[in-house]
Amino acid sequence: MQNFVFHIPTKVIFGRGTVSSIGPETAAWGSRCLLVHGRASSRRSGLLDRVSASLSDAGVEVFEHGGVRSNPVLSHVREGITLARQHRVEVIVAVGGGSVIDEAKAISAGSLVEHDVWKFFTGRRSIRKTLPLTTVLTLAAAGSEMNSGMVITNEETREKFGTGNQLLYPRTSILDPELTFTVPPDYTAYGAVDAVAHVLEFYMTSRDPDTPVQDRIMEGLIENAMEACDRCLADPCDYGGRAALMWTATLALNGLTAAGLGRVGFPMHMIEHSLSALYDVPHGAGLSAIIPGWLTWHSRRAPARVAGLCRRLFPFPDMERCSERELAARAITILRNWFGRINSPASLQELDIPAADIPKIARNAMALARVWRLGEYTPGIIEEILALCR
């Protein structure tokens, strides 16, 4: 196990009927808030009204900044910063999924500095203070509700960069699984894939072979993401399934799995961010298209880790007679079949991305790696991986 610091200041309030806590939780930090939200769905469902009412009841004045897109863009972040300054807000409230929360984080950091917020993403400036942030989560996927990272896309430069800072943890996040009953099947599946991918990134890129505490937690989270997703697709209003998927997705990227693994990479996300940027593919769909090929590449170099996944997650009677390569291949097949079952693409073909584009995707992924970590990957390795994603 490698040395680590583990410190999650976020307070999670989880369960049915918890949305009404947003008022008091926010009022603890200020009396003027910027309410950041997405497109129509939280307005339509009445959630936004409930949040606004709770904030007003707690004596918090609300200024709205709606219209956050998935893959949130820099220009909209800048508009939010302008609003936050104009109304002298003291706290930010995010109502939405990872995109809304990421944009709210960027606004919370950008509102307190003279320079442009993008400098935080290019690494030219460091975050030294932020406005406090509270959140109401509406999608089980990204994990932003309990972590210190954010990803924003600069439309002008076509760069999708991420950064992290201890000050970006939300102060309170409200996780009510019932809010996700209306998430459609495709985005339910993509969210589960995102959680699986977050765990797999660290599981596969850790170079410390002696992390059994973290390994068992990670394997449990993958199993739960898959089983909970199946339950939610079978019955969108299965509370237990939605709750398991939500808590799993949160734990999958809150630092618990990575603590002790040492310097882990995030290479699959780098490659996927290129797919999203170049082909406007939903993040989870891009991830599931890459995972089988990426695991195949890893298992050709060192099958033990992927074989271990098979032994732990997909045991079968005669497995001790199989070679590690056979076990690894079996794990990949099971994951690929699961993607098929939940209707998430399992190859670049299924996304209609031609093989001829592979060098272009690899170049783009390398450019993204300026800030996010690609580990040992070179452009040649990325091309090899993408070739296996066909």
Add this chain to the structure above:
Amino acid sequence: MQNFVFHIPTKVIFGRGTVSSIGPETAAWGSRCLLVHGRASSRRSGLLDRVSASLSDAGVEVFEHGGVRSNPVLSHVREGITLARQHRVEVIVAVGGGSVIDEAKAISAGSLVEHDVWKFFTGRRSIRKTLPLTTVLTLAAAGSEMNSGMVITNEETREKFGTGNQLLYPRTSILDPELTFTVPPDYTAYGAVDAVAHVLEFYMTSRDPDTPVQDRIMEGLIENAMEACDRCLADPCDYGGRAALMWTATLALNGLTAAGLGRVGFPMHMIEHSLSALYDVPHGAGLSAIIPGWLTWHSRRAPARVAGLCRRLFPFPDMERCSERELAARAITILRNWFGRINSPASLQELDIPAADIPKIARNAMALARVWRLGEYTPGIIEEILALCR
């Protein structure tokens, strides 16, 4: 899954060479500290000197309060409170295991009130403020380094009471596995048993049948406590084993496993506290003497949960042909055999406690339950359980 609030403000600094962080981490909270520690071992090993030097280098003046016993006693807590007031300390530093940290918590709460600290334990007063606490952990067992509970024994009334409060979380805890290289085999084993017991309490007393995220985490922690203990006994200086045992014991009682289970009990600890109080048995030894009988009692009423433990932790080829009762019995046998292997008693007989004492132990356990939870247990049930611990 039941509603929950999850909020652990403690910053954990984990790994080799981290003791030198205690100075700066403590200086963030004040410039005069009470250094609470145990008997001779941390002085003999030189740890206390390293901690004092780090504190002095960071500009923190040190006042010592040594001599904390295992099962820390109220009179010594009161002495610590007197010292803390006399020297107007602003922060408490604990160097030791769970007993030292628990006493430091009691001092941190008791120093700021006019009334006697015992009133917090009897429930007659609530904790409203505490002095900040930092810790250096020297034993993987209790989990106090990352939780909000404390247990103190009142020698006059022979009561061993526990209480909890969000303000009792240490601000920073330093976990260096190398500090546990010198822990002797018996206390290494008792620590692992304590971690297993903490997980089992919640695993068995949860009444929500749909908590798969928590179940997989709990099963992983039990597996890790057992395997890591075996490694530490085989080689006391196996860093990976010590690290796995330390992080497992911390996660076993920091709130992660219980979040979402609803109102869980702590009945096995209640019964064990009686054994400790009446026969001066080490806590871990008392727990391992009770676990097999306690699980047997549970599996006679509802074998599914204990059978699930067997399927998950101790799978074997033909298990699907076995009944739940058979699987439960097998899990209990495997645990009993493990206790034998690590030299921790697996029955009351091995502690030389006569059957005639069972009613007395049951009465004592019920008295303890005034503050700690016994769940559904009656004196009759406790006697039934103890009869199965023979």
